[in-house]
Amino acid sequence: MCVRKQPHIEIKNLLDSLSNDLKSGDKHTWILNNLLRDLKAIERRMKSGEYADTDFENRNSFDIPRRTREFFRYFRGYMRQAQTWKVLLKNLPMNSFPSLINICPGWAPKIELALHLSGYEGQVILFDKNQDSLTSLMDFLEFFEPRFTLKTVLSDVYSLPKPTAKLVIGNHILDDLLLNKFCQDHNLILEDVYESESTYKEIIQKIMTRKLSKEFIAETAQALQAFCEPGATLILTQYPALAETDLTLTDWTRFCHDFLLALKAIFLQLGAVDEGTTVLKGLETQTAKYFSAEHAIVLKTSPYRQQLDL
Ligand SMILES: C[S@@+](CC[C@H](N)C(=O)[O-])C[C@H]1O[C@@H](n2cnc3c(N)ncnc32)[C@H](O)[C@@H]1O
Secondary structure (H helix, E strand, O other), X not given: OOOOOOHHHHHHHHHHHHHHHXXXXXXXXXXXXXXXXXXXXXXXHHXXXXXXXXXXXXXXXXXXXXXXXXXXXXXXXXXXXXXXXXXXXXXXXXXXXOEEEEEOOOOOOOHHHHHHHHOOOOEEEEEEOOHHHHHHHHHHHHOOOOOOEEEEEEOOOOOOOOOOEEEEEEEOOHHXXXXXXXXXXXXXXXXXXXXXXXXXXXXXXXXXOOOOOHHHHHHHHHHHHOOEEEEEEEEEEOOOOHHHHHOOOHHHHHHHHHHHHHHHHHHHXXXXXXXXXXXXXXXXXXXXXXXXXXXXXXXXXXXXXXXXXX
16 A cells, blocks of 8 residues: 655655755756756745745646747737837837947847837847846847847946947836846845745835935936937836736836836936927827827937936
8 A cells, every 4th residue: 555655755855856866967057047946936935925826836737728828918918019119119210320229128029029010220239237138038039030230238227338329218127227226235136036926026015115216316317318329319118017017016107107207307407308299199099009108208318418416
């Protein structure tokens, strides 16, 4: 008769056997990294209580229809964003921009799909501090054979030197800059925040317990201005993202939107001109748009370099 062992003994045996197996030394780094990530995720979910309901086993099984549905849901989202961005780009003299910078694009193509659909032929500079994000984005873009050329710059928004261009785009980056700042101040790893719903929510709540710091707003304005050649077009958006609506993070969406408006006020003080009315026209009549004019700012920066008093 087979006697079932108690789960904690089975777990211990399994971990022993796994660690013996891993000692064999012929395991690829990606296997070890994935295993470590999965185990850390389990630990986090156990601590937060989320592990009471786990879809972990489901996710590890081979369910093609579910994976396809999920993939399409994301891809539909990217395409809707790209179509929305295409409406904006149509109102800009794209041929007059030999290059443009996409700040913190992350791992998914959104602006790049819009540029591809618009037939842009210049150079697209992808600026992000995470190599995995840039690699994943470049891999994805290879499928589309865009007419534009790509250059990646691995660096921090708040560091110098940085590339400059006549068109600078930051699509939904203000939440990321806030999360990143919190992680830096508290010695946390930003990528871990994106991988855990509970950590993400917890950190957002912590950030919102304080008013948006004036110094950080000014620092961010200065950092963004440093990407802009004099008289450049700077476009920033901050709309309710899928994760925010799925997790009903309305206060967070508003917090980040206030950040957007605060930045706009600083740029106007620095002599920028608001070009929103011209460039964002067309958005309101677009059906199934991803964001509206109120979620975007379009500024023509001053033709003279203005110094911000920090
Ligand atoms: C969630 S992803 C994508 C955000 C994206 N723009 C979007 O469309 O939602 C955020 C990216 O911002 C990058 N990031 C955050 N703070 C940064 C900083 N201070 N400097 C450079 N990259 C940063 C991260 O490395 C990550 O790849």
